[in-house]
Amino acid sequence: MTDRTWRRTPQAAAGVGAGVLVLCLGLLAGRADVALIGVAPLLGGLWAGRPGAWRSGAPEQDTAVTIEPTAGAAAGDLAATLRLDPPPGAEVVHARVAAPGHRATGVVVAAAARELPLTLSTVRTGPQRTFHVDARGYGAAGTTAEDPVSVTAPARLVLPTAMPLARVPVPRRLRGLTGPHTSRRLGDGDELRDVHPFAPGDRLHRIDWHTTARRSPDLATLYVRRTYATAEATAVLVVDSRDDVGPDLRTWRGTGPQRVDEPTSLDLARHAAASVAGALVAAGDRVGVDDLGRRRRPLPPAAGRRHLRRVLHALALSSPAGAPARRLRAPQVPADAIVYLFSTVLDDEPVDLVRAWRATGHPVVLVDTLPDVRGAREEHMRLAWRVTRAERDDRLHRMAAEGVPVVRWAGDARAEAGLRLEALVRAAERHRGGVGAR
């Protein structure tokens, strides 16, 4: 089987055919002026020469097409460089650059080794398919064309960005002997607890000589200043990646493409979790990540900037693997940890999980990540959405009635989410309720 790359085009056949026809017409009629009209198309269809290579033939090799990812200029931009290297003899190269969720752009460039910068903008996060290029070289006057060369760029992992948050709720009961918070235990710290007679185990540098001189001038009893120990908070970010729904109801069945300029519920969940994780890590607390859509080991809680990178990667990779099975028990979280659940609450499973965590003493903050849904034109979809929305609202009301803070993280409410979290922190400071403040 012959593997042909360059072929003659209909342009060549039409040029030769029309040229010969007009030439014959002119000859038969004895009209040189009529015959002259057919000369140029005939020449153009038969002659493959070009400036600089007047006697050369048609090209023979493929056009080399590669896509190399590059760093985007701005957040949300994905960039790459398209390299075109056509063979000698090609006159122009026609490239069509497409990307999921974007309108394709076609360009025709002169056939020479070229580098074309490509960009696309998206608010989507996680693994993203990017550029697909179909390129085709054309010979002299389009009389020859090569078979299209298709190249797809490798998928890119887009990490979620974080919104700066001031304070976020942390559990009231803290863990460890060091950290940014003051615990209720005695230990090394800055906050004074009391002044107490010296006891075995007390360090000598803690003796308060002023108090000792005032209370026991004969130094019969030494007094030490005792402080509260410091501790750190632990938070587990649980992302409900079972649903990845956008504002368009028609895409909820998973058949239609989702727009790249509208975040889906999973994008909002990643953004919210990254923001909370950033605030917690900046405060020196420990953060872990779990994913309801996947059965795999959760990312255990830890602190530090390097761990924050691990958290962002885990969030970017959170996505459902197949059809997630219903969990029979809630994911285990460390003792005294606060749970942030990022969910659309489109079914009862998040509600059951919240109740299970709260029953074991874990404070829970429910972050609602369902985007603002656009109304549908179709009557059956409108009806289905009314029922779904009513059930969802009922679940959220029940959660709120049971004392679970619900923070909405979509639409206009996303800008106010930081204030809502700050309000929760202040409420905890006032009432010493289920969640504390960092």
Place this chain on the structure above:
Amino acid sequence: MIATVRSRLRAWWRARYETGRPLPVVGVEVAPWLPGWVLRAAFVAGALALLLGAGARTTLVPELSVTLALLVAAWAAVRPGPAPAHVALVVAALLLLGSTEAPFDAATLWLAPLAYLVTRLGWWASHVGARERVELAALGRTAVRDGVVVAASLVIGAAAWATAGRPVAGLVAVGVAALAALAWTVVRRDDGEAR
């Protein structure tokens, strides 16, 4: 075709109105460029001008040549490609047969380049979408070669004009040699072998 048009209309309606805005466009940075619709418009205008120009040289009923020109121009606008371009060329040649300035109408010295330009624009119009970008450098690269082709045909035209109406000894031999060269070129290029 109707189904394709209907599905395109539906997709356009959904993208434009049901989501509120069209999909974003993939960004490609190129050197100075022309949008594809300019070439399409130029093709239609060129075909119209060619046929009207050729029709103006004839003694035919003007309405007939104008109708023909409009029909071909409409075809070129709806389905641009080699077919309307070369049909326009052949029709122009047929119209020129009716020219009163036999045996050589000097208008062919501008009609022939225009006809070739129409065939080239037909190729561009059929290969480039209305919103696609054509680098000026790509147009320039093809223009040099096309210029050489047009110049060669004009040289032949000038020679034909100079000898029109006069018997020239040996011209028959030159014609035979030219036909043989043409046949050899065609056979050599389309021998059925892979390239």
